[in-house]
Amino acid sequence: METQNILKFPDYFMIIGYFVLMLAIGLYFYRSMKGIKEYFSGSNNIPWWLSGVSFYMSSFSVMAFITYPSLCYRFGFVGVTLLWVAVPATLFSTIFLAHKWRRARIESPVEYLEHRYSPVLRQLFSWQGVPTKVIDDGIKLFAIGTFISVSLGFDIKWSMVGAGGIMLLYTFMGGLWAVAVTDFIQFIILTAAVIIILPLSLIRAGGISQVLDGLPEGFMNLTSPEYGWGYVIYLVVMYTLAWSSVNWALIQRYYCVPTERDAVKTGLSVVFLYIIGPPLMFIPAIVGTQLLPGLTDAGTIYPALCRLLLPAGMLGLMISAMFAATMSTLSGDYNVCANVLTHDVYRRLLRPAASQRELVLVGRLMTLLVGLLALGAALLMAYQAKAEDLFNIMVTLFSIATAPVAIPMILGLLSRSFTERSALWGFLLGLLLGLVLFGFSYYPHPFSFLFLEWTPGKDQIAFFGHAASLEMVLFLATSLTTFFTMVFITAISPMKQTEKDHIEPFLQRLQIPIGTLPEEMDSETVKSGVSPFRIVGVSLIIIAVMMMAVLPWSGNWTTFILNAIIGVFLVIVGLALALSGRSKPLVAE
Structure with missing residues (x-):
């Protein structure tokens, strides 16, 4: 095996710059959060493209860079197939449910249960859902702590505390707007890193044809003996149910947009990203069977490839991208769990007449509570668990709670029956x-x-x-x-007549398009709010500057050219977004 790169100053520069940028975005939105609706649903004003990218980034974590590359390394293309199950799952929610969630005009993912069923169901699903999400988030936080510990050599406890604390801070400060914008920036970082490592791995292995010739027979099949079509179909059904119910953060991305048409666009954009994303991300793990044969723990293949292929600076970018995967998921979960605790528990049961200022304060405190509980769960995890052990824990947990x-x-x-x-x-x-x-x-x-x-x-x-x-x-x-x-x-x-009378207003509301109710006719109410264009544009320019700053450490012309092209592209797009945001209002009057 060839000598692997070690982290150098440009890598730490990229990682620290990434974390500082995430905190700056949270701080940018801090004073803009005037009410609970803005804090938890963006006043239903988040653009569909931003919500779609946030949905995509919130649907997987650093586990995706441990488990699925491990499967690709051991069994082949089936590792991609097992992530492609998200495509039919998202299509189902997009076609049948997206417009209903938006027309329900809800402020939390379980609020409609009171109007469709009863207050008991709303509270029961709230109290059942929050602990489940906290445990799940603890597993993900432990995974990112393990990754940081292995990649950077830091103590696993402090790795979890540091990463978890940064996620918690920007979510605490900026609410859903901060979550959505940081998700978009993290998506850009992830995409840039993938665009660089994919061609580098293929070039290092001698090209596509040589890679294919060196693979075992059937390695590029959609399934494998270990993971056949029966298991794939099971995952499709489970993801379909989970992404349309218990995964609250994904439901939130449908109802935080302006209209039901935007909700459908959100889902379709996620379908597109899931079709092209997994192959681009995980084909390097298949190539890794020839570059790094004989790994004892296949879950380390992606970090090992990064160390082998990426020069200083780009290695830091890829590590930041892997941070981004989990930070997006956890920040979304923290926000939506705090949403349920604030809106469905505190406001519904304790303080129905609470002011908006009070609710935002409680929302921030609930965000802090959820984040600390998840961190506590992560610190209790067994340190010897391997990647696939964690994956099995997550799958078993959802197998019980999902249906x-x-x-x-x-x-x-x-x-309606x-x-x-x-x-x-x-x-x-x-x-x-x-x-x-x-x-x-x-x-x-x-x-x-x-x-x-x-x-x-x-x-x-x-x-x-x-x-x-x-x-x-x-x-x-x-x-x-x-x-x-x-x-x-x-x-x-x-159903008795009294129950029919109870649910009828809700069912009628599902038939009424957004913007046609009297309270929605005021165009200022619908269109005003926080604008993401300026902060997204400036953030893209900052990422571009960071990437160009490490060009002297590129190591080879391929990396230099890819890095420079991505940097120039981000500057152009960032300037366009920043300038377009100058005329847009920051906060509703």
């Missing part, structure tokens, strides 16, 4: 079954019951002799239990 929440939430928007009682019992029985089956997974002895067979150590349950992974069984069992419970209870106890 019992997702099915009532989605059916409540798609059908299902009752509040059916949703409640569907959720409770589905979740209970998932927890029972998960408990059985820790049973140390093999056993069989009727057509089921459990073998400890394999994390598999056999049905009639056909083995399936534990997370697939959990998801299938909870999904079927929740759905058929709702169907059964609705069939034997149809």
Whole structure:
């Protein structure tokens, strides 16, 4: 193996500059947050292109640069296929739900449950969802702490505290506007890094044809024996349910835009990014089978490639891009969880008449609480867990929690028939079954019951002799239990007139286009608000200056030219955006 590069001054310059820029964006929006709607939904004024990029960046984390490259390195192109499942999942939410979320005119992702079902469901899903997201965020924060520790040599505890603290600060200060704009800047950094490492890896390996000739047979197939079409279909269904229900930050990106047409554009832009993004990001890991053969931990392939291929400065850029992946996800989660705690718990139960200033203060305190709880969960993680162990924990967690929440939430928007009682019992029985089956997974002895067979150590349950992974069984069992419970209870106890009267105003609202209600007719109310153009433009120029500042350390002409072209392009786009933002208002009058 060739000697790998070590971090130098230009790398630290890029990393520190990246963190300072993120904090500056949060500070820029700090004084603009005058009300809870602006803090948590951008006053429904976030442009669709900004919301779409934020959606994309919020949907994966640094785990994507550990787990999926690991799969690509070991099994081939199937690692890309497993991330492509996001395409049908996003299409479903875009076609069937995006316009409904915007027309619901909600300020939090669970608010509509009170109007569609009952206050009980709204509170139940709020209190169930926040702890689940905190644990999930703790896993992601532990992953980024591990990555920083390995990449920079820092202590893992302080790595988590530092990265988590910076994310928390800019989210605390600037709300959803800061989250969306930092997501966009992080997307630019990630794209620039990918554009550089992909051609460098192919050139180092001798070109595309030589790479393909050196791969094992079937390595570029969409599936593999380890991850067949059955597993892919399972992931498609799970992502479809999760991205339309329990992943609150993604729902938030649909209703924070001006109109339902913008909500659809948001979803379609994410579909486009997910089609082209995964191959560009993870083909270098496939090339890595020839550049770095025999890695004992395949989860380190992407950092190892970066150290091997990237010169000083560009290595720092790629590390910043990997930070960006998780920081986008966590900042979005912090904001939307604080949104639920502020709007659905504090305002709904404790202080219905609270002033906007009070609600913004509470929102910031809730953001701080969520971030600190996630950091606490991360610090409790076992330090010896490998990349795929963390991935399995996340998948199992979502397998239990996803369907019992997702099915009532989605059916409540798609059908007017299902009752509040059916949703409640569907959720409770589905979740209970998932927890029972998960408990059985820790049973140390093999056993069989009727057509089921459990073998400890394999994390598999056999049905009639056909083995399936534990997370697939959990998801299938909870999904079927929740759905058929709702169907059964609705069939034997149809909706009464009082419940019909309760939900009718909400269902009618879903049929009314945005901008046609009397309170929405005021064009100033609809169009005014924070403008992202100036800060996005200036941020792009700063990134370009940082990239050009490390040109003397490029190491070769290919890197120099790519870096220079990207820098010039960012300056041109940044100037155009900054100048266009000069005439736009910063804050609504």
